[in-house]
Amino acid sequence: MQITAVREGIAAAAAAVVMPEGTAKLKSYAYVPDDVVAPCFFVAEVDITFDKTFGRGTDELTFTCRVLISAANDRTSQRLLDRLLSGAGEGSLKQAIEVARGVPGELALGGAADDLHIQRVQGYRWYEHAGAQYVGAELVIKVIGDGSS
Template sequence: MQITPVRDAIAAAAATVVLPAGIGRLKCTGYVPDAVLAPCFFVGEVEIVFDKTMGRGTDELLFTCRVLAGRQDDRSSQRIIDALLSGAGPASLKQALEEARGAPGEMALGGLADDLHVQRVQAYRWFEHAGSTYVGAELVVKVIGDGRT
């Protein structure tokens, strides 16, 4: 499984969320951006577990993704993050990402992986990024796929 196309596919899936009226679109990238235009979703660090099955059959990638909102005011920023972290609904990152799993029997992320799962949200807090402060959270996304490709 190749990491770069998987990163890009996760970001493309996140870009399908629909934020509440007046907020605009969620900016999404497969890599940590130099500068953030909030609200922003990006794929950050990756942990790799090789050889989950014998003969290089399956590898597991754990991506730490971040979603950040601006500091218009404490309450409105946190409401944006709350909508993105909800388990369902048009702004739900979990729902948008897991729709990229495809139909039963199909490969995930447009054929790049066997499956993916949004495992958890962690670190709901203030983040410092490129000299600015944002409210945000991390999502851990597990992707499994062929270790031979």
């Protein structure tokens, strides 16, 4: 499993989320951007567990991704963040990303992994990025795949 391909697949899946009318399209990055143009989603840290099965059969990647919303209007920003963090609906990042799992028996993320699952949301709070303040949260995504590739 190649980390770059997984990052890019997650970012592409997140970009498919439907934003409310009158809201800017979600910018989605495979890596931490230097500057944020909100609303923004990016794949940040990765933890790697090798050899979940014998013979380099399966590795497990745990990605921490962040979604940041402009802090221009506290209530509006938090409502938009709530929508993105909901478990279902066209504005749900969980739903948009998990579509990339494919149908049963199909590889996830366009063949980059065996499967993925959004485990949790954490850190719903104010974030500083490149000197600016945003309201945001982290999504923790577990990805499993072939350890020998």
